[in-house]
Amino acid sequence: MKKMLSALLVGGALFASPAMGHAAFGDTVLKQGMTNDDVEQVKTVLKDKGFLKGEVSRYFNYETKKAVMAFQEKHNLEADGVVGENTYNALGKGGVVEGESEVNTDKVISKAKSLMGTPYKWGGTTPSGFDCSGYLQYVYKESVGVDIPRTVEDIYKAGENVSEPQVGDLVFFETYKEGPSHAGIYLGDGKFINASSSKGVTISDKNSSYWKDRYIGAKRIAAN
Known part of the structure; x- marks a missing residue:
């Protein structure tokens, strides 16, 4: 290990x-x-x-x-x-011991899960409806006061590269266009929470046949 x-x-x-x-x-x-x-x-x-x-x-x-x-x-x-x-x-x-440049992952995940079932809305940035990046932006701002970029592509550019995702990291996928176009928050054990266009805010399996082939990497968000 x-x-x-x-x-x-x-x-x-x-x-x-x-x-x-x-x-x-x-x-x-x-x-x-x-x-x-x-x-x-x-x-x-x-x-x-x-x-x-x-x-x-x-x-x-x-x-x-x-x-x-x-x-x-x-x-x-x-x-x-x-x-x-x-x-x-x-x-x-894990939310008790935090470096100056780390966000509190417990708070991020708690806020993310509290929004389960919120419907998907293209361009949505509020609990009345989210798209995937609007959801991430809202969660980080409301849970730990961290401002992240509005688009998945810009979030991907801003994040710190990690070889394998840990709990609280962001996982990115290539879906409807070339490059990063979808992202979610990694929960561990292959699961991530995201604003899905078909199910709204839900927990998905990174290793499922759909997401596995579209996975392009993970990033870590630092505190502002």
Whole structure:
């Protein structure tokens, strides 16, 4: 696994990578029954975030699994109780720990989901009806006060390139014209929320036969 986190800042304490000779935090998938330093660091973060009530130790017990599942559910991840790449990433920036240039993905996704079922409207920028870019612009402005460009093409140009989307990133598709012409907010596990021309604001599967062939990349939006 890629080194997802070199340090975590939680509750004013800095959790750096383990000392030389140990795997860097985020290199190993963690699950119930394991005992190592990474487990202790994850449990410390979960306790600081209010998900773990028990003691912090190097052992991944059942209580740890339940705490991980609760964290995953809140951050729109697959709640399997296993700490993998997406969970490591969310532990580092999941709405409690935010870098100066990062947006609060929890707030973005919460606002995005609150608009489920809003009808599609070409040129629409309000909850009475959205097109795909109008929806994204509204969500970012109303949830975290971030202004993003009006068109999908310009949003694509403005975003930071990422090799694989993480929860809260934008995913882009080529649909009715050449280049980026549709986008949505990635929710994890291959799912993204978007203003679909056929269904309005809905959750779609990035790996479905329709979207898979049209996917062109992901971008990350920085705070203003």
